[in-house]
Amino acid sequence: MLKAVKVRIYPTQEQFITLAKHFGCTRWLWNHSLAVMTETYKTTGKGLSGLTMKKRIPALKVEHEWLKECYSQCLQQSVLNLGQAFVNFFEGRAKYPNFKSKHHRQSVQFPQNVTVVSDSAIKFPGLLGLVAAKVHRLIEGTLKTVTVSKNPDGKFFASLLIEDGKLSPKSSREGSAIGIDLGLTDFAITSDGSKYANPRHLKKHERNLKRKQRKLSRRKKGSNNCNKARIKVAKVQGKISRVREDFHHKLSRKIVNKNQVIVVEDLAVKNMVKNHNLAKAISDVGWGQFCTMLKYKAEFEGKVYLEIGRFFPSSHLCSKTLLPLEKMDLSVRSFICPHCQERHDRDINAAINIRNEGLRIWASGSGVTALGRNVRPKGGRLKSTLSPGYCD
Known part of the structure; x- marks a missing residue:
């Protein structure tokens, strides 16, 4: 490999x-x-x-x-x-x-x-x-x-x-499966009930970054002082990038070590950042980098990484009855299901649905294998693509 x-x-x-x-x-x-x-x-x-x-x-x-x-x-x-x-x-x-x-x-x-x-x-x-x-x-x-x-x-x-001269390890069905719902209030919510808070790295360094950028804007372009101020801004931005990467590495390693099958949603981040109210928060959280780390670490360990279609209604299905729910505002974090009469945490319910949908597609034999990717377009038809170089 x-x-x-x-x-x-x-x-x-x-x-x-x-x-x-x-x-x-x-x-x-x-x-x-x-x-x-x-x-x-x-x-x-x-x-x-x-x-x-x-x-x-x-x-x-x-x-x-x-x-x-x-x-x-x-x-x-x-x-x-x-x-x-x-x-x-x-x-x-x-x-x-x-x-x-x-x-x-x-x-x-x-x-x-x-x-x-x-x-x-x-x-x-x-x-x-x-x-x-x-x-x-x-x-x-x-x-x-x-x-x-x-x-x-x-x-x-x-x-x-x-x-390294080693062959890619073969995937196994033995072990636990986990679904991950990515969010902004909590960075990741897993189907086993764990919640990992969003560290908000940019917010912690935002004041320092603002001060450095203000000084840079006052310097004459092309001067030595402008170059010094630019380097100071770059150092703060580099610090933010490194702490974000460190958080993603540690959390992805923890999840891969504990589970055999990992299921996440295929998020359209480029479309989501068009919402100007949430663009900065979405860009800061770094979902894409985190999913990339999950994928290659699962590949090295011989584990299964799956992405379900972005149009799967994970937040609008009851995880017990699988019956549809009414649309809820983002401010609603828990609800009582009208079908089973039980109170569900919105994010944990979505994570369970993500896990179950991933296992269903994987078990159905619809061409999806380890490190496969499931994309459900608007027409509702499932399209499966495998990562390059993977052989079953």
Whole structure:
């Protein structure tokens, strides 16, 4: 299986300059190739592959000598990634590739010739040499590629892609099943009655972020003081992102360790954030990142991750009688079922319905297997898609 380990690296001043050149060269080559490929398609109706653009790199080095300061395989990998981005676009898996900016996160990929020397150093090819690092995990397997990235707050990271040589574990039906209802008041409500409060990370740092952003707005654009203020804002935003990610990692690990089958809803977050009253709260809670963590952690453990259709009325069915309920306002958090005459917690009732619906679809043999995904469109017909690379 392929696994990725993200570690912090600490380049020296010389290595910082070298990495900056790598970022700039690969970014320029990406933008240049994207412009050429787009213009070619507009004029001829035929696109250019990443391999074709790769063969043009030697001619570009003659025309732009500063490209020679970048490790050659980083340049080649940049255009190959662009070619794959176009493949993903034409197959409907992604949007049209965008031009890269120097004002956001920067990255460069080393496809080979990188060695983890120890838990405190990584050896890169070219002028980088040995770079100080904090490798917090034992690297077992073959190192495939390494992606070096720089965040807007100035911190450097290296993402190590490792092939451990192990086969994906087979899924089993033995173990408990759990349904998860995601919300805003409580971040996650499970079918066993557990509730995990929403930490509201942005609200805790909002005052500090507001103060830093106000100072940034008063600085003259392009000045050194403006750049210093921008870094301070980026550090606060990076802190918010890290604490949110830490919360998602710990909670997803806890849920995966305790359960064999995990069922969640397929939420249309992009549509939900169009509600301007809830957009900030929905963006802060990070449902998409949490579900992604649940999915890949379940895959590594040989467990089952299912998503039921977003149009399944989990909040409008009684979990005991499965009979429909009248529509309730969001302020109603508990209700007495008119069918069974019992009081139900709205969120726990929805989580139980999510679990039961996921198990029903899985047991019905409708093409859904471990790590499958169930999407119920408006017509009500169930469409099932499997995650890439999964074999039953």
